[in-house]
Amino acid sequence: MTKANLFIVSDSVGETAQKVISAVMAQFPEVEETDVRRFPFINNENDLKKILSDALSEKAVVVATLVNRQLIAVLEEFAGRTGLDYVDFMTPLTQMIQGKTGMIPKEEPGALHKLDQEYFNRVAAIEFAIKYDDGKDSRGFKQSDFVILGVSRTSKTPLSMYLANKSYRVSNLPLIPEVPLPDEILDVPSEKLIGLTVSPERILRTRQSRLNGLGLNIDSKYANLERITEEVEYANDVFRKLNAHMIEVDDKAIEETAAIIEEIARNRV
Template structure:
């Protein structure tokens, strides 16, 4: 049956973006095909002035209010205004919030949009891991300017595991291998050097790491990969590149990944402030 096109609107009032309330209202309305009820979101409501303006508008349009106010004080103000102006209203969170206050014997943080923020953080981490895997070991070096962090170093300095560890916390990381005789991507010296970290390691520790790999994959034990003179040349070559680029050098000898990651994050925080997404927001 076709509904009257002048149906009273439903105003979804929220201290946050109003997404949860809007979704709930729409999930109810979908049960009534061909309805003509407008749904209007009134987001980020917190002051008495906002409440007065919205409720006056609702009265003028003969509407109703569905609200998801997690702040107890703002919710009380809205309810009082609705009752004073005889507006029909539906509290979508209040009863549950009051119940949880009692059963948990604690006060809520009353911060709107926490669920949305949690979801945003989750997807940021997923995107960071995807980015890091796509930019591992010098892949897509032409796009490393979009990374939050760039790691550079010779083979077996732990670039990949450190990159993945940082990505798990939401940082987009690219890593670039330093190999004498192999061209270094020009982009390494075109990006912000404050986001580039050169990884170095003691020669003895590096040779031990490489020897273990040689044994594990049955390489020729006489390979240049573990020759002391060749390894020294690699480390010196990398050191000169780090100096040329003005990169912060981190010695990862015998350091757990967590320690090196914390060191990098501490340095970036001191350089760019606490908002790590500042330079490369998604």
């Protein structure tokens, strides 16, 4: 198997290297597998040396976007001593700009993104949405800007991620009649609760399509109209009990539903 093994080492997020690697690897469609491991926020020599040692043992190419001169020196020394393959995306151009302008670089990790606090808010919100997706950890409900409730296949996760990209901290919880509600949901203010309502027939079509795509039996209980109707009725009862904002999503795109939720957010400020 033809494989490319790369380590991204950065004293910030590492997105710059990731984008360049993606562009480069697109030129090698015959490479069967690309293993890219990202090591962000590296800010001390010990951590860097451990990563470099691992890269050497795994015969990986190190792609560096470091701005700290000390860490760059560690990388250069290690590579010179061991023969480690590496590319430094930052230093050559930084040195050229310094030579042309006479200005000293700040050597500040993440300076590009620190100019935009919204970037960090968005990254944090996306990480939050992933961590608290699908009711995996009910402790996240209290920290959420919104908690999205609904039965399976009502687009809770895509909606959560869309809102996270707008810097909202969103968790979601699937509603199943046989599964008791977590106690934490009862402590969430009703203004933060969003209930997605949808017709049983629409859910049936979505679930059947999902099962077909997976090559599974569409006659299962998961895609039974009577069962789905029971789930929808249960969910609507929960919405009323919790006094959640109810949004009918049968014919709405994710963007439309998100716009309604953002309007709710604006009105409660």
